[in-house]
Amino acid sequence: xxxxxxxxxxxxxxxxxxxxxxxxxxxxxxxxxxxxxxxxxxxxxxxxxxxxxxxxxxxxxxxxxxxxxxxxxxxxxxxxxxxxxxxxxxxxxxxxxxxxxxxxxxxxxxxxxxx
Amino acid sequence: xxxxxxxxxxxxxxxxxxxxxxxxxxxxxxxxxxxxxxxxxxxxxxxxxxxxxxxxxxxxxxxxxxxxxxxxxxxxxxxxxxxxxxxxxxxxxxxxxxxxxxxxxxxxxxxxxxxx
Numbered sequence: 001x002x003x004x005x006x007x008x009x010x011x012x013x014x015x016x017x018x019x020x021x022x023x024x025x026x027x028x029x030x031x032x033x034x035x036x037x038x039x040x041x042x043x044x045x046x047x048x049x050x051x052x053x054x055x056x057x058x059x060x061x062x063x064x065x066x067x068x069x070x071x072x073x074x075x076x077x078x079x080x081x082x083x084x085x086x087x088x089x090x091x092x093x094x095x096x097x098x099x100x101x102x103x104x105x106x107x108x109x110x111x112x113x114x115x
Numbered sequence: 116x117x118x119x120x121x122x123x124x125x126x127x128x129x130x131x132x133x134x135x136x137x138x139x140x141x142x143x144x145x146x147x148x149x150x151x152x153x154x155x156x157x158x159x160x161x162x163x164x165x166x167x168x169x170x171x172x173x174x175x176x177x178x179x180x181x182x183x184x185x186x187x188x189x190x191x192x193x194x195x196x197x198x199x200x201x202x203x204x205x206x207x208x209x210x211x212x213x214x215x216x217x218x219x220x221x222x223x224x225x226x227x228x229x230x231x
Contacts, residue, residue: 004158043159043205043221056218090158106158 002027004093004107012113018079021110025072025093032074033104034066037088046089049074050097078112086114117142117208121222129230134178134193136225138206141187146208148189150180153203153224162204165189166211176200201229 005024013019025032034046045058049068066076072093078085088111092104122137140146147166151159163174170182180191189206206222 042223043207045218045220058218092158103161103164106160108156108158 004091004105006089006091006107006110008110009108010111010113012115013081014115015081015083017081018077019081019112020075020077021089021091021112023074023076023091023093023107025074025091026105029093029095029105030072031094031097031102031104032068032072033092033094034074034076035090035092036060037090037109038084038086043090046076048097055097081114083114085112087112117146117210117220119206119208119220119222121204121206121225123225124223125226125228127228127230128196130198131195134191134196134200134227136191136204136206136227138180138189138191138222139187140189140206140208142208142210144211145184147211148180148182149207149209149219150174150178150189150191151205151207152176153205155202159205162191196227196229198229198231201227203227 007022031050033048037043047066048056052068063079068074088109090109092106094102094104096102118141120139149164150162152162153159162178163172165172165182173179178193180189182189203224203226205224207219209219
């Protein structure tokens with residue numbers, strides 16, 4: 001079974017631009033969560049999608065958004081990029097909702113650099 | 116509100132020595148607890164988790180952790196370190212129970228260094 005895939009793996013953007021990251025979950029998984037990992041703030045939960053609906057959202061500004069398609073693939077978008085958005089963005093999928101009830105499988109991440 | 120504290124950003128051990136990575140949490144209700152490992156340029160992999168039941172939890176790669184409610188701790192141990200254990204380890208908590216609203220909180224991570 002193929003794992004979670006994220007594209008692109010590396011991305012360089014400049015301040016003010018927007019970016020879209022993609023995540024393909026493990027086949028059959030309906031829940032996709034996104035995380036931001038930085039040296040300064042560590043790992044932080046961004047949001048979770050399940051059956052095309054956002055179920056939970058972390059404490060991030062509205063510049064961060066996402067969506068999930070009917071095939072469970074998910075995209076996250078960051079508009080008006082800031083230098084502080086430079087991070088590793090991780091996607092994780094699970095068959096059911098909630099970290100408490102089901103194991104999340106993580107992708108390798110997308111390394112975003114904002115110049 | 117919940118929080119996680121991992122004592123020691125770096126832990127160094129010799130190959131074959133005991134590994135002990137510390138995690139303390141703060142939560143208004145007993146949470147579910149997790150340990151993840153992250154190798155360079157990779158995502159996180161679940162090592163083990165505690166939800167309910169036996170407080171000593173065994174995970175993959177010979178790791179185990181014990182939930183101690185009185186000490187609000189969930190320390191990760193391995194009897195004998197291997198070079199391949201060198202990685203970043205994260206402790207995480209989430210409110211208990213299925214469904215509903217949850218947001219996981221992660222510790223800042225502990226880098227395990229294994230010397231030959």
